[in-house]
Amino acid sequence: MTIKSRKPGSKMARPPARAQGSMATMADVARLADVTTMTVSRALRTPDKVSPETLERIEKAIRMCGFVPNYAARSLSSQRSQVIVALFPTMMNSVFSGTIQAISKYLSDNHYHLLLGETDFDIHKEEDLLSGFVGWRPAGIVITGGAHTSRTKELLANSEVPVVEVWNKPRYPLDVSVGFSNAQASYEMTRSLHGWGYRRIAFVKIDSPHNDRARQRLEGYRRAVAELGLDADSRLEIQVQFGMHAGSEAMRHILTELPDVDAVFCSSDTLAVGALMEAQRNSRKVPSDIAVAGFGDVELAAELVPSLTTVHVPRVEIGQRAASILLERIAGRYEGPAVVDCGFEIVRRESA
């Protein structure tokens, strides 16, 4: 077995075209192993179709020159990519990060790569990001919620690629959806608060025009209030921005302006924690003076003193199932339902 030497000058005929990133190519490996690139390609993807000796020679050559296959070339040539695009509103929220992390792990375990974009709760930013990302001809897309621009929907349809919507439970999913009903969860928490004896329940809602989860949670609260025959006082809906601080502000407002409120249901745990802390700063006993409930069940919720009553959402499960269903769909063998409901759980702790 002879190792073909590089034809002298063959690489030097012109000044090196690739100034940087001059990594070894399959042709380099092939030359070293004295085979063609096709055999190298087979050795990487279908090693059982290459004889053991050749395989060994190729592996040695790969190690020798530190070859890493060029995925751009691969996906161009094979007309498929190992890229999954995921679009999330934010990752500063441990609730979403849980889902993202689960997706990321599932994908890397299956040799897929994650292109992540942050929409910042803005459907136009979502559109911008998506229109960039589809340039990579991803094999699948994970997108949050069900509110999208028409061009976004067009892009998704046009790309003819499996799409999983996560974190809600739409009536008509674009393709497949994995999540739970935010409205139902909110409804049940409100009813639970009522069941625990609270009668004047305020709702702290988030001011975010395109956030359909926030809207659904508000709807659930309203539906429960109406059904329970509670006083549908619009002042009980306190609108705030994001963040823990906003929760504090809401509580401050309630304590001074709405002294008869006996429970505060916050649209997210972050808000609830802020509210809880504000109550403590004002020496109010939670839950005896005022109860607090959140939404999300972040790690902190259980540790806090008093611990936080909240809606537990299966954030990791959503990510795992979204990723696994996506890969199944890519392989063309997903048989499950179009709408996967991962459920939720009302978790009663000390704060209500």
Add this chain to the structure above:
Amino acid sequence: MTIKSRKPGSKMARPPARAQGSMATMADVARLADVTTMTVSRALRTPDKVSPETLERIEKAIRMCGFVPNYAARSLSSQRSQVIVALFPTMMNSVFSGTIQAISKYLSDNHYHLLLGETDFDIHKEEDLLSGFVGWRPAGIVITGGAHTSRTKELLANSEVPVVEVWNKPRYPLDVSVGFSNAQASYEMTRSLHGWGYRRIAFVKIDSPHNDRARQRLEGYRRAVAELGLDADSRLEIQVQFGMHAGSEAMRHILTELPDVDAVFCSSDTLAVGALMEAQRNSRKVPSDIAVAGFGDVELAAELVPSLTTVHVPRVEIGQRAASILLERIAGRYEGPAVVDCGFEIVRRESA
């Protein structure tokens, strides 16, 4: 101006090779606009080199068929990609997410795409992820910390691409580093606690073999303890796992086994919050019975009751500068220092 019609059968000579992902190509656009692909390519990247009329025709054609350029083809052909790889230990930590988010935003604003990987504090997982990601021939790489396997370093060197290490301040960076000295921060916090009158300062450290930040923080604590002539009692170093719950455990241990400890310095805010909550559950007054300090300055730190004394780290600034330096380096016009120190700040609040 005539619109050339598709040569009959030219596309149908064979059954469509591309079963799915059959998106419009540049050739389709060119045909519609009656120009060559080269002109379309120019229209997209250097529109000033195309006449206004042609430009308009091309733009119309692009809209008509919903064309999105294929980045795999682009990067293969141009030998450069718009992909940046970022490797972080976790995103379940709002401190890292802040940096990731800043990077993500900076990159999408500059038409770069983020390939994100989670190493889970494991340098071998880091290596695996990286070896996959370099297949995309990224234009730049962001990596956390300074502890890497030798093959990781080899891959980084071999890829001949700008690399920014973040979140620490190495003596000899691989390429460029953006962060701060974890050891120094920990040292100064320990000295500050001493300055505020605490004499028996416990340190809650994280049990993670490859986490160099955790190690550096421990070193800073030890150096301060030695310099201050405090009792270098190894029992004062409490080793725990990750998470808020681990912080609680540490505090429980201290309260029962080490009653003379007057301050607890935790290697992360998450631990500190857990510790604080445990102290409250045991009806200890913070800081009068026992003080607590953290590291990171998460949003919660300022809201908590009592608010948390901690080390503020410029997580967003690190991300922004890392991303901007990376793009500068890619453009070949970075002139700044190899080690960028973003500093930190000891923030005294109520807990110590």
Add this chain to the structure above:
DNA sequence: CTTTGCCATGTTATCGCTAACGCAATCCAG
């Protein structure tokens, strides 16, 4: 009325890899 030169566009040859097919050598059943 040439000449120079720029402007707008076209032509050709890759980039690194893989699909599809081709072909010789080996294998096993009848």
Add this chain to the structure above:
DNA sequence: CTGGATTGCGTTAGCGATAACATGGCAAAG
């Protein structure tokens, strides 16, 4: 034996874009 299947590898022709060079036309310069 012998013919069809199998095995192992090579050949050819792209995938969709861009770099580099080529070209024709029209304006300013001589």
